[in-house]
Amino acid sequence: MGLLTLGSPLSWEETKKHADHVRKHGILQFLNIYNKVKDRQKDVLKWGDEVEYMLVHVDHKEQKAQVLLSGVEVLDILQDKGEKTNPNHPTLWRPEYASYMIEGTPGQPYGGAMSDFNTVEANMKKRRREASSVLKDSETVITITSFPRLGCPGFTFPKFEPKPIEKGASKSFFFPDEAIHKHPRFCTLTRNIRHRRGEKVAINVPIFKDKNTPSPFIERFPFNDVEATRAALPDHIYMDAMGFGMGNCCLQVTFQACSISEARYLYDQLATICPIVMALSAASPFYRGYISDIDCRWGVISASVDDRTREERGLEPLKNSKYQINKSRYDSIDSYLSVCGEKYNDIDLTIDEEINKQLLDAGIDKLLAQHIAHLFIRDPLQLFEEKINLDDANESDHFENIQSTNWQTMRFKPPPPNSDIGWRVEFRPMEVQLTDFENSAYVVFVVLLTRVILSYKLDFLIPLSKVDENMKVAQKRNAVHEGLFYFRKDIFKGCNPVADGCATAQNGLDGDTEEYTLMSIDTIINGKEGVFDGLIKILNCYLENMEVDVETRCTILKYLKLIKMRASGELMTMARWMREFVAKHPEYKQDSVVTDRINYDFIVTCDEIAKGTRRCPELIGEPVSRA
Template sequence: MGLLSLGTPLKWSEAKQYADHVRSHGIDQFLAIYNKMKDKQKDCLLWGDEVEYIVISYDDEHKNAKISLRVFEMLAILQVDEQEWLKDPENHPAPATSWRPEYGRFMLEGTPGSPYGSTLKDLLLVEPNMKLRRKLARQTMKSNEIPLTIVSYPRLGCQGEFLDPHYEPLGDSCRSLFVPDEIINPHARFPTLTANIRRRRGSKVAINMPIFKDTNTPSPFIDPTIPWDRDVFPEDKEAKEGAAKPDHIYMDAMAFGMGCCCLQITFQACNVEEARRLYDQLAPVGPIMLALTAAAPIYRGYLADVDCRWDVIASSVDDRTPEERDLKPLENDRFVINKSRYDSVDSYLSTDPMFKQKYNDIDLVYDEKIYEKLRANGIDDQLAKHVSHLFIRDPLVIFRELLDQDDNVSSDHFENIQSTNWQTMRFKPPPPNSSIGWRVEFRSMEIQITDFENTAFAIFIVLLTRAILSFGLNFYIPISKVDENMKKAHKRGAVMNEKFYFRKNVFTKHQPTSRQPSPSSSTSTSSKKNGHDEVLDGDIDEENEDELDAYEQMSIDEIINGKSGGFTGLIPLINSYLNSVNVDIETRCQLSRYLDLIKRRANGTLMTGATWMRQFVQNHPDYKHDSVVSQEINYDLMKTIEKISNGELEVPELLGEQHA
């Protein structure tokens, strides 16, 4: 999360009057940035990761693992070094870590203090830096508090005490039956964002995740813990009137989604064209990595029949009105919009020769007036549609003091809408008056329990981008199939049970014209892998275009590790890249440890975090096979995760034998 604006936030009734103002000036700001920066070049890769933590507060006497709301006290300590350096960079060393708040008052976001560079040795800095972040965070906490890298707190919104300190679920921002407003980041942006989503939508958000049906789970499952008859706010009646579905875990507040943690990777590209190419090529990888990192099987004290956070967050910020959800005819709104603000991408972005219009095969909703303005100002069709699609959304938080801006030096109006389109990929123009280049952000992965796992997945994605650029790889499939893959990725046990659409032939005659990605002295056309020659030849006969464009359903194992006589596999492609560059044996061995984790998660010899957590609950002596994750089960789960994350407990079924 970036720096937060200060000012007076407007309630939706007033903010909606300025929506067109923000959109219009946001487009002017984008055009100013694009025209200044479209020719900007960078010599090498810079990248960084974002790790999010949930702070747990133990009550050992009552065997209760709560979430701590003291994060802002911790941030005040963690941010001292960075603030001192920003004030006087010449006399203070650059900090090794950087810290930001998140939506929840129980969440921390930690990043490296400076971006990682382009060498393979830079990759070996990642795990030590993640370990340092965890150590520094821990030092700011009380003896009964611990930072855990878990996707979601399993008992968020349960009856009884799950917060430290405790608050009753009453508050005018979210009006939730389950969580209080005190759980939200106190910065004015976040309560306003929460309330304005509800006000714009015309009801509370309605999150329904299917319950995992165990042997003693009632059928139909009607949640007895919902306060069906509460009558504090007008929205209290929504649960009884159908918002809470039978056989589902019902949640009614933004905190259930935006209180989830993830692992995000941002890359600075050589130039705008390379950023757009990476955006496109990583888009089909997003669902695969969501399934492979699955680590969120529990919500509001129940085992769910899903393994991932994605649909929970999508529902938690869904501000679409009934008209925009196609539940009523359009009268007051402009568009029928088929997705939440938080979802998978809706179109490819690059003008690379490998792109073909048939890949954008869903009906893209975009603002035609904005599109025409962008085209009239020299923006190509693909990028103009991308931006005008983002700008079908209204700005949700407008600060009165920031209404009037100099569009040549500010990007606040553009970022107001850009940053509240939370998709699997984000294309990020350079900030005004900054040395930062064109960037892309890979956003689908779930946070993992250990620094080793998070490092492995971060490094895997970084190396994959190097292979994509070095070999000119082509991962294009129809965008509708990427959407289908996202739905499959969310399912329980998707890694082992589902098949995903993926391109069969990733080598084409179209090769990128930009520089070789550093570090690379050459893009070898042939490399050795496990005794087999892999031909990495971009000059392929394209007489049969349909065959070369073919995709098929593959298992995660086949996509990651390859299959005999079929798709090469992403790890073999990465190994081919590593074979084509100068890398010392020590670095290669260390990288192999990380890649081995990915390989084994994909082939099923290691569990996903979601599968491990589900089995932990089901094997707990207090579990009654009724889908309920009790206070004591949750306490033991958090304690066990703490031991795993600290290296005190070996879990070979999750991490393998040689991760340490």
């Protein structure tokens, strides 16, 4: 989840006093890193995936499933058995925001060999087996994006009650602090976001209106709470804690580029793909025991960490705050980084002018300077007493403090100080899938797409405002089949990157309406005659021109088939499958409620499908095992 530091966390008031210090030294740390490695070239392609897992307790006698709050203990065992025993262990385990979550990655990054695609699923299966091996018979590990009854009474095991009136990190009506990981970073983030904002976060998700859903749907809250009553919207599911967003699971991929210019080019190109892949991976239609009218978690997480004050949100005139800020710190990117993308930067960018000037004076180009100056309009959300005064030449904690709490669809990552790691980009919008086969398919699809982008010098760029519109469409119910997305018509014609960056782009957006048009996901992925060839066809063309062994080719084609069939509607997205599961359940009353029994049956079914003891051809087809 970003920077993890041990120490004595400061309160928000104490952190606020040091905010300018963190920003000042964060910029110095960035400049030191940049000046050391700006000319670094020929780093080999490396990449790796991150899968977030949810621990669940299943009581078959009571027919109840709850999130299992043993992430700390499970993590300790996995690390003791793994990397602490063998530094070359094939898996790595890390904490996540919730105490029922863990994160698993490959022990070593994958490289540029096409044959590495053969090992992705095997490594994911190993991670699942490792995690499962340290659990009891009544416990399991699953990869679902959002636990359907998160925030409902008794949703944790052991059971804890929320304490909204008492002193605590979230003061939530629904999400007890015990469900937050014990590492001081997570509770500190939760508390300081609330304090900085001046009130609890407010998440409102439109409810899915079924035959017997009350209309209007209005919730009542304990103690006639004024804040909750004011924040909750009619016909929406209301949530009030960071855990409702950061307590969801996702799937991410990080790439090391050969140089800073290649990283910037890849960052821009993949940014336009984010909403497409998010809609394709949609897997989170349920919140707080209700069926929502959205299929993806992105807006929920965005609201769950929105620390902007009322002034920054434009609800009151600026008085105590410095800027009006258009987005939460968890959102889509706000500017392209390559010269190719400069003419498509049509979003108003709020930047710290002093930091921007400092960067420009230090020799940083305009696009990278404004990117960093935009990130640094944010305050640090957590600071440890032991980490205030640092060696800027050899440490980067202050830079990462701001960088790692700007959670955007793409993240541009400078190398850590004094390391052999290169310039990287992180692809962040995907929802985690139920099986290792599905997660491998999405990872391989994105990684293969990066190879094609770099090999064919593809150009997916469109105005960034259109990418933002695509992000909104991607989260809607059944967007993968009903949504229309702005997409570039000719991806082979445009601003081609050259060795030292990108060719000079023309200013303005002349003819921009001819460059892109509205397309369905099916057209974007599978193509439509006279409109667009489709990404699958381009990937297949790339494979045909590469020397790929039969085994690797079969593996890749198996994964691409899943992506193709999800896009065409021959296979369901996870979100659609979840909706149909509940709709067909004998206990469902067409009232948009996911009861304890429905949730139990859903979790048991998910567990059986993930373990391969139950077939689910409508979701994953009939995947052929490599064995």
